[in-house]
Amino acid sequence: MNRLLVLEMIRQHRPVSRAEVSKLSGMSATAIGRIVGDLIEGGLVRETDQYSSGVGRRATMLDIDIHSILSVGVEVDRNVAKIGLIDLDGNIVAQRRYELDRSSAQPEPIIGMIADAVGGLAGEQGLDMSKLIGVGVGMPGVMDPASGTAVFSAQMGWSNVTFAPMLAEKLGLPVVLDNDLKVKALGESGTAAISGDSKTALISIGSGVGSAIVIEGKIYRGANNIAGEIGHxxxxxNGKLCECGKRGCLQTYITDLAMLQEAGQIKPVASIAELVALMKSGETWADNIIDRACTYIAITINNVVCTYNPDTIVMAGSFIDIDPEILERVRGKLKEFIWEPFVGTFQLTRSRLGEQAIMIGAAKLALQQYLGNGLIQQ
Amino acid sequence: MNRLLVLEMIRQHRPVSRAEVSKLSGMSATAIGRIVGDLIEGGLVRETDQYSSGVGRRATMLDIDIHSILSVGVEVDRNVAKIGLIDLDGNIVAQRRYELDRSSAQPEPIIGMIADAVGGLAGEQGLDMSKLIGVGVGMPGVMDPASGTAVFSAQMGWSNVTFAPMLAEKLGLPVVLDNDLKVKALGESGTAAISGDSKTALISIGSGVGSAIVIEGKIYRGANNIAGEIGHxxxxxNGKLCECGKRGCLQTYITDLAMLQEAGQIKPVASIAELVALMKSGETWADNIIDRACTYIAITINNVVCTYNPDTIVMAGSFIDIDPEILERVRGKLKEFIWEPFVGTFQLTRSRLGEQAIMIGAAKLALQQYLGNGLIQQ
Structure with a gap:
């Protein structure tokens, strides 16, 4: 974790001296010296020919070598597989996207696609495969990062698929598998989450409702990597029956499907976009459906705030992304639902990375593993 | 944190060799050597005259010196102040208890009481004050451990009281102040929480409803130390109006007061004990009130499990403690409310330390600070 922190400091403040990194991080000069040595040896950091200005001994400045290594980020769900090469700045260097259908959304074909894409992308970029430090994969469902197993994914229709080991064998690269929302939160948590004492919660509303929290740059997993499953x-x-068999689960109120089903009582509505358009054209019933969803989103935010006490909440999902007005309506309702001691304790924002968040977050997780496992060298 | 882990390993496995501690903790022999050196120099650990048996080089065994240092644990609420000297095994060596009333439940008198008690207890035990490494205080409300300030405590009627610095000055000892439920969870989290990868959540039901989670031996605070305030x-x-001004807060369903108020519609009931007695004597209405509370407790457990995914849930509070049957009734309802992927992921227990949990947990926090701040030596 310390390697990541130092790398992040250098990235943000480059060019920067060892002494400044020590001051910024609160770590000892000795520790910084050792970690910077590791990072230089690993090729991630280099000494520049600049020197610190000002009084005192001249110090060599450090810079990061953004393209010294790349991390592969992968998003897989029922409909799509996205594979990207991500640099140390979190930028996408190159990417491929495959549409999936029932026959291709199976472990073997997906693993083949990913392997092809990684090889193909590296070839196009003229990259040596040794520059790729590993692969992170974000997938919906219960994932076990320790064994790399997709324990259960209703969306993929998979259970106990040893996805990461299979992909690792095919690629000859380390692979880490995690739940899509967890890596998404890691992607969104940005640089602040690594360098500071930050707690970023992500709330996602779409086919389900879920949350994830990143505490000081690290995904909080809980005992079985299913922390944050607030949809249930x-x-x-005494509420509506949920697909899980229980009554009154949060996700019976605010998923896309729940809204469209309700709309269906008036007239068939095919998508959330259509529902929002109907609201904008002045249909009171559409406005009512959206308004109630916004009420339950405000309640969800309160409940997440009461448990995790985050400093940042990132809202994600098509309903939120479709129109900035939705989040503003939610914001207006917070007054009514946020308990007083929590007022002003958090920032509420929309997703910064949007459609790319899972892929970028997964790549970041692979980088964390690489640095944390001491794959540079011990 | 590593010091605490090593100390805990030695405590649990004593007498134990450095090599075994290294193996148990997964830390390098070098790191263990350094930390054990610190702990020996601090007087917490000593080398015994026993040697490891078996093949290979004979290794000196380590033991812990349980009474080498003591930590002071303090619980303060509106009605009572408890002060205890706690040893490294988490046992109470000596304690005092003061009943408080409106005039004595003020910062100055309480600080005086604690100082008197610490001096008096040390004197009775023939202890040198230098054996006391610090004081931990658990108090209801929003506490800021960083500054030692009681930011807001509705129960005490305090706001922005710089309690820890005031007490530290009076006693000449480091003082750490924290929320009562947070230190209670730390106390209950026991030794497993320190040595393992454990997540212990405490749910407390009494004058309010709250929770706290200890992640791998460390209290999870959130951004403002108000994580876990699930009562709101x-x-x-569309539920009942809560004292906080919002509608339908969890604590409008299951606090002691909420139950007694409901009971009052039938006849005046003075205490939860009386209500439980009425249920046991066959009063259907009393049974209905208790049954609904149990339903909401089961819901609360599900909601805590969905967010924190703990491996252990400790239930605390007078309603739970009054009769083992209450928790059994809650357990019976869990089937209906726990979402399937979480079934079997957690142990549900009653409080192990009962009335002493806050005091013992506060002392443990003081010990963590002592070891973590490197007060032994750097």
């Missing part, structure tokens, strides 16, 4: 927290013991 | 999570947007 109970909001009303 | 919204269960029903």
């Amino acid at each position: 927290s109970t909001i009303d013991p | 999570s919204t269960i029903d947007p």
